[in-house]
Amino acid sequence: MVRKLKTGWAGRVLLGMALMLAASAVAWSAEDKTAQDTQLLRQLESHWQGLVNETNPDKRKLLVEAHRKMMVEVKANQPTNTVQPMGSHRQDGSMAHHRQRDLQNTAEMHMMLLDMMQ
Amino acid sequence: MRKLSQVLMLTAYLALGTFAQHAGAESNAFHQESKRYLVYLGVVPASLLKKEPERVDRDKQLHGGIAAQTPAAQHVMVTIFRKDGNVRVLDATVIATVRPGKLFTRKAEEKPLEKMLTGGAVAYGNFFDMPKVGDYRIDVVIYDAKNSGSESVRFDYTK
Numbered sequence: 001m002v003r004k005l006k007t008g009w010a011g012r013v014l015l016g017m018a019l020m021l022a023a024s025a026v027a028w029s030a031e032d033k034t035a036q037d038t039q040l041l042r043q044l045e046s047h048w049q050g051l052v053n054e055t056n057p058d059k060r061k062l063l064v065e066a067h068r069k070m071m072v073e074v075k076a077n078q079p080t081n082t083v084q085p086m087g088s089h090r091q092d093g094s095m096a097h098h099r100q101r102d103l104q105n106t107a108e109m110h111m112m113l114l115d116m117m118q
Numbered sequence: 119m120r121k122l123s124q125v126l127m128l129t130a131y132l133a134l135g136t137f138a139q140h141a142g143a144e145s146n147a148f149h150q151e152s153k154r155y156l157v158y159l160g161v162v163p164a165s166l167l168k169k170e171p172e173r174v175d176r177d178k179q180l181h182g183g184i185a186a187q188t189p190a191a192q193h194v195m196v197t198i199f200r201k202d203g204n205v206r207v208l209d210a211t212v213i214a215t216v217r218p219g220k221l222f223t224r225k226a227e228e229k230p231l232e233k234m235l236t237g238g239a240v241a242y243g244n245f246f247d248m249p250k251v252g253d254y255r256i257d258v259v260i261y262d263a264k265n266s267g268s269e270s271v272r273f274d275y276t277k
Contacts, residue, residue, distance in 0.1 A: 045148050048148075052161070052162055052163065052166070053277075060166075101156070101204050102149055102156075102158075105149070105156065105158050105197065105199060105204070106148060106149060106158055108197070108239070109148075109158045109159075109160045109195075109197050109241075110160070111237055112160070112195070112197070112236040112237045112239055112241055113160045113162050113195065113236075115169065115236055115237035116162070116167050116168070116169050116171060116193070116236055117162065117166050117167060117168055117169075118168055118169060
C-alpha cells in the first residue's frame with residue numbers, strides 16, 4: 001500500500017514534469033517561429049530595398065528571381081489557416097500570429113509590385 | 119568647473135541623439151498600424167514600372183501614366199487591412215504626404231492615393247517626386263467609408 005502510494009506520488013510528479021516540459025517546448029517553439037518570421041521579414045524588406053536600388057538591369061533581374069523564390073518560401077512556410085486559434089491570446093502566440101500576418105501581407109505587397117515591374 | 123561639466127554633458131547628449139537619429143534612419147519600416155488598420159508600404163521608382171497601374175474604374179490611367187512621370191518619380195503604394203480579421207480595405211479614401219527629411223519646414227507633396235488593381239488585388243497608389251537620396255517622411259491618412267473620422271500612420275523611408 002505504501003509502495004503503491006509512493007508510485008502514485010512519483011507518477012504524478014513525473015506527469016507534472018512532463019507537462020511542464022511539453023508546455024515549455026510549445027512556448028519555445030512559438031518563440032522560435034516568431035524569431036524566424038521576424039528575421040525572414042527583415043530579410044525580405046532588406047532584399048527588396050536592394051532590388052529597387054540596383055541600377056544594373058542584369059543584376060536586378062537576378063535579384064527579382066531571388067526575391068520571387070523568397071516569396072515562394074514565405075508562402076510555403078505559412079499555415080493555411082491564418083485565423084488565430086483559440087487559446088492563442090497569450091503574448092507569444094499573439095506575437096507569432098502578428099508576425100505571420102505581417103510576413104504574409106508584406107510578401108503579397110511585393111508580389112503586387114513585381115507584377116507592375118514585369 | 120560645474121559649467122564645463124554641464125556643457126560636456128549637453129554635448130554628449132546631442133552627439134548621442136544625432137547618432138541615434140541617424141541609426142534609426144537607416145532601417146526602413148514598411149508596415150505600420152493605427153487603431154483599426156494595418157498599413158503596408160511599397161515604393162518603386164517609376165522608371166522600373168513596365169505595366170501601367172490600373173485604376174479600379176478602368177477608364178483612365180493613374181495620373182497620366184508612367185510615361186508622363188519625371189525621372190525622380192517614385193510610385194508610392196499602400197495596402198490596408200482591418201486589424202480585425204486581417205480583411206483588406208477596399209473602399210477607403212487615402213491621402214499621402216511625402217516630404218524630404220524629417221523636418222516640417224521642408225516642402226511637402228500631398229496627393230490622394232488612388233484605388234488601383236494590381237495582380238487582381240486592390241491597393242492605393244500615386245506618383246511622388248523623390249529626387250534626392252536620403253530620408254523621407256510619408257504620412258498616410260485613411261478615411262474609411264465604414265467608419266467616421268480618419269486614422270493616420272507615418273513611415274520613415276530612406277531612399
